Structure formats: structure tokens, C-alpha cells
Amino acid sequence: EVLLVDSGGGLVRAGGSLRLSCAASGFIFNSYSMNWVRQAPGKGLEWVSSISTASSYISYADSVKGRFTISRDNANNSLYLQMDSLRVEDTAVYYCVREWDYFDHWGQGTLVTVSS
Amino acid sequence: EIVMTQSPATLSVSPGERATLSCRASQTISSNLAWYQQKPGQAPRLLIFGASTRATGIPARFTGSGSGTEFTLTISSLQSEDFAVYYCQQYDNWPPYTFGQGTKLEIK
Numbered sequence: 001e002v003l004l005v006d007s008g009g010g011l012v013r014a015g016g017s018l019r020l021s022c023a024a025s026g027f028i029f030n031s032y033s034m035n036w037v038r039q040a041p042g043k044g045l046e047w048v049s050s051i052s053t054a055s056s057y058i059s060y061a062d063s064v065k066g067r068f069t070i071s072r073d074n075a076n077n078s079l080y081l082q083m084d085s086l087r088v089e090d091t092a093v094y095y096c097v098r099e100w101d102y103f104d105h106w107g108q109g110t111l112v113t114v115s116s
Numbered sequence: 117e118i119v120m121t122q123s124p125a126t127l128s129v130s131p132g133e134r135a136t137l138s139c140r141a142s143q144t145i146s147s148n149l150a151w152y153q154q155k156p157g158q159a160p161r162l163l164i165f166g167a168s169t170r171a172t173g174i175p176a177r178f179t180g181s182g183s184g185t186e187f188t189l190t191i192s193s194l195q196s197e198d199f200a201v202y203y204c205q206q207y208d209n210w211p212p213y214t215f216g217q218g219t220k221l222e223i224k
Contacts, residue, residue, distance in 0.1 A: 035213075044203065044215055044216075044217050044218045045152075045160065045203055045215040045218075046215070047210075047211075047212050047213040047214070047215070050210075050211065050213075059210070059211040059212075060211070061211070061212050062212075095159055095160075101148070101165070101207050102150035102165040102166075102205070102207050103150065103152070103160075103162060103205070103213075104162050104171065105162075106159040106160055106161070107159065108159055
């Protein structure tokens, strides 16, 4: 069974930093690109970042470019999102998502709240 | 950036009836479209990929159709568990991957 467990969310002041983690199991992690998708309270889905299997291709949404850094550890089946210079508008549930062109498996999400 | 537009924003349908949800892309995306279902407090779940292929375990009452810029998700004979928010997403031209704003399917 594919399992993605998101963690690391919490309450942080604007300008602060947070590191999200995603522990993957039940599949060959290094065979899949991985993504982060977020959802602000009561809002829709927003793609945040993508990383290819060997970390050779990385992309970001314009809204987070220069502030967030995606990375992965294939030896430990883990995905990360380092979030710096956080803004109030970054408040959202962040989902770790497996990609096979489309997003076929999602973590349960971790809530990030940025206060002013 | 490809903009995805869903309609209607809210759809009220009685159990047992059919629901038709629409999604439009701002430029052609071939059949590179997915549909997701999200229930309150849960992560989204993949329903359809390739515009018309059901994901593993998805009931046959869910049907996706369309190509190019116009797409439809049809749910025949609505069950109580089908009332949720539905999102379309294009994966033809990225970054960025883009989602529609969602259609809330509610009980009439």
C-alpha cells in the first residue's frame, strides 16, 4: 500500500522558517517525481513545487520561488520542503504528492499557520 | 500559464440522479487532464486521469470525457458518499501544474 506521511507543520511568525517532511513507503520512491501542493483554509488547490527522481529537475510556483526549497533523500524515502521568509498568505495545509504525470497519491497533509 | 475554469461553482443534485461537472482549459491540453474528489477534512483523491481513465478502485458511475479544451465529469446515480468538492487539473504544460477552482456537489 502506498503511504505518504506528512509532518513538520505548525505555527510560525511571519518571516520565520519551517521544514516539512514526507515519509514515503509502499512503492519504489526513487522511481517517482514528487510534489508539494497546498490548500489555504476554505480555498482550492495550489501546486507549490516539483522534484524529479534524481533531483535533476526542480520547479516552483512563482508565489514561493526564492523562498522555498524542495529536496529529497532517496536512500531514506523522504521528501522535504524548506520554507523560509514565510508570509501570512503561506498559511495552508501542505500535501506531499506522488506524481505519474498526474497526482496519484496524496499524503494526509500538514497545517502551516503563519501569524503576523 | 494554463488557466482551468470549472462550472458551476456549486451543483445541487438529489441522490440517485446524474451530475455533470465541466472544466475548461484556456488552451488546448490534449487529454492531459485529471479529476480529483475531496471530502471535508480529507486529502484529495484521484478519480480520473487521461481525461477518461478511471483510477484504481473508482466506481464505474464516474465517467470522464473530453479533449482539447473542454472536459466533463459525469457521475451517474449519485450516492451519498459522492457529495464532495471536485477539482480538475491539467498536466500538459508545466510548470505550473494548474487546478480549477473546484465544484462543490451538494445534496438537493
